[in-house]
Amino acid sequence: MPELPEVETMRRGLLPIVGRRIRSITTPPCTCRPIVIKPSLRQIAAEMEGEVVQGISRLGKRVLIETAQWALVLQPRMTGLATLSDVPDAGHVRLWIEMRGKPNLKVQFWDQRGLGIVELVARDQILSQLVDDKLGPDALVITAQQFFDRLTVTKRPIKVALLDQKILAGVGNLYASEMLHVAKIDPALPAEQLSVKQSKRLHAAMLDILNTAILYEGSTLSDGTYRNSLNESGGYQNEHRVYDREDKLCPACRKQKIVRIVQAQRSTFYCPRCQAS
DNA sequence: CATATGTCCTGAGAGC
């Protein structure tokens, strides 16, 4: 479940290919089932092979490999991984992007469940096609005012609203629970009822948690699918306050056990004592 | 239009 910190870690790991020319974009032999590649592998290869990588950027939970004209948008979704190093196993590598010249560099897009998506977007259409259409402001860029304005337009529970990538991009199920706990906000609170004060706390908690999690190179959960750019576990899973810690003592009050509830068919973890409405 | 639900997928773990 790569979220912003995990995807940012992937982005940083790909930086060595900036300035390098793409030799080939292929699918590995004997791979399992093909993932979604839009519009097609053939088209992507035709447009990007021979081009120089000008930058690696990130929008929410997507990584963009950019040439002069194009951006190859990688969406890891549940178990996707984009890396220059080794991958957990060779059997789930879905795409190779090989660079020309020395040293040999090859981006491997690995994805155990195969729900990831690779999509070619013209660079001048990123704003219209991605940002306006599908994604709100990135969680690391959104201002406190924008954060408040965009969240308080919906009646949905604040936890559910945080997961809506059109409101803001980058927060997923894990970090949503974590930031609500730090900000001491009830995950069931209708987002429109968020006070200015609560919104400021939540925005600050979000920035703090995401930036710290980036320093730890993300969270590797029990499924072990997420790896940092060296194919090692991340470190932030050891810092989780509530996520996947049902029945464990709340680290803030140390009096109440963490509770798990389900909102919009996703687990939410929180402390009913610290996060009461 | 806003919101809710169904769907994809694989591997781990539970239960019998």
Next chain:
DNA sequence: TGCTCTCAGGACATAT
């Protein structure tokens, strides 16, 4: 031991 069932959740598609 080996089978079946359930669950994990991002984001898209479809339904209400």
